[in-house]
Amino acid sequence: MVAAHVALLCFSSCISFLSPPPHRLRFSFTRPKSFTVASMSEDPIREWILSEGKATQITGIRSIGGGCINRASRYDTDAGSFFVKTNRSVGPSMFEGEALGLGAMYETGSIRVPKPFKVGPLPTGGSYIIMEYIEFGASRGDQSALGRKLAEMHKAGKSGKGFGFDVDNTIGSTPQINTWTSDWIEFYGVHRLGYQLKLARQQYGDSLIYEKGQRLVKNMAPLFDGVVIEPCLLHGDLWSGNISSDKNGEPVILDPACYYGHSEAEFGMSWCAGFGGSFYNAYFEVMPKQPGFDQRMDLYMLYHYLNHYNLFGSGYRSSAMSIIDDYLRII
The missing domain is CATH 3.90.1200.10 (Aminoglycoside phosphotransferase (APH), C-terminal lobe)
Incomplete structure (x- = not known):
């Protein structure tokens, strides 16, 4: 079981979340065709946060670990904090599937999940997903x-x-x-x-x-x-x-x-x-x-x-x- 647990660490990106950004942010995941993949730019993550994310400045970017699949970062802004995952070798389809799943779970109004906001390609190859940043508690909960x-x-x-x-x-x-x-x-x-x-x-x-x-x-x-x-x-x-x-x-x-x-x-x-x-x-x-x-x-x-x-x-x-x-x- 120890070996199994070690191997399983590769399944996730060792994620932490902080408080959600303002409620005015919206993203619809009702159908795949409503999914808008971000256009290419020099830094599409920063571009989205400073426009649709309603932030006027990014006050800090910190790596918060990752796994053998994705890298994870925390973006602190004056509009709240965002959680960003990136993958340098896989296109947006993987994160689109994740975002659609998160969106579907979020819409049930039952258990808490990080709300997804944006998926897009990285200009140097790969892709990213921007989502709500949830502050974790000290335990796995009740x-x-x-x-x-x-x-x-x-x-x-x-x-x-x-x-x-x-x-x-x-x-x-x-x-x-x-x-x-x-x-x-x-x-x-x-x-x-x-x-x-x-x-x-x-x-x-x-x-x-x-x-x-x-x-x-x-x-x-x-x-x-x-x-x-x-x-x-x-x-x-x-x-x-x-x-x-x-x-x-x-x-x-x-x-x-x-x-x-x-x-x-x-x-x-x-x-x-x-x-x-x-x-x-x-x-x-x-x-x-x-x-x-x-x-x-x-x-x-x-x-x-x-x-x-x-x-x-x-x-x-x-x-x-x-x-x-x-x-x-x-x-």
């Missing part, structure tokens, strides 16, 4: 409040299009395919487990895990007998590094890989999220537990173990294979 707020987001964030999302995004640095699909079992089998299994075969020539995994995909439908599945807005990558609290102790979640899916899929990273009994008790008060929940948990963890295998190597293969073999013995 587990029961996190469970309740997360359930409220799942309950409020619904889709009439089925399972998927308006854009493909990333889980870590792995592409996450979000093609709209009417059937959850098909969506999860093809665009989640199936995609990761194909990557494992392509990257490592791992035909064994591919073939066994495909057997599981083709025979997993009985695990969902008696379950009512509605498309719920999911954070999609909810591990401990993406969970915090603001200065008032309210839970905050960040760095999403959003899509609309079965609510239980949100717990696929529970092996590295630290959820306790109070979290689940509060969650199920709002979103009642469905039959077979415990039996499906490993199925949802399998997606993330496969992704870690594809991102970080063979250290995660045995966990993924063990889950597959256990299911193949019972289905």
Whole structure:
């Protein structure tokens, strides 16, 4: 588990947030076509902050860490502080997916997330995202409040299009395919487990895990007998590094890989999220537990173990294979 935690540090940009800028700032994320990518300029981040950001001066810029994917900075201004992530090698599409996810979660009015403001290309290559800066508290906050707020987001964030999302995004640095699909079992089998299994075969020539995994995909439908599945807005990558609290102790979640899916899929990273009994008790008060929940948990963890295998190597293969073999013995 120590090795797993170290590897997982690459998933996020070690983010801190300060107080939000004035409420007059607006950005709409209702549809991808409403997304305006910033024009190229010498410094598009500074240009946006001093125009649409309503600041007249930037009083300081500080690096606040980062990870193996993005760099993070705090911009202090006379209109408040902003949080900026940059990536010097990837175009705006990755941050567009993140911003759309943050915007969708923000619009539910449930759990707190940093409000996104702008995504654009950097003139020297790469891209950036500007968002609200939230001041973190001293701890990850109250587990029961996190469970309740997360359930409220799942309950409020619904889709009439089925399972998927308006854009493909990333889980870590792995592409996450979000093609709209009417059937959850098909969506999860093809665009989640199936995609990761194909990557494992392509990257490592791992035909064994591919073939066994495909057997599981083709025979997993009985695990969902008696379950009512509605498309719920999911954070999609909810591990401990993406969970915090603001200065008032309210839970905050960040760095999403959003899509609309079965609510239980949100717990696929529970092996590295630290959820306790109070979290689940509060969650199920709002979103009642469905039959077979415990039996499906490993199925949802399998997606993330496969992704870690594809991102970080063979250290995660045995966990993924063990889950597959256990299911193949019972289905």
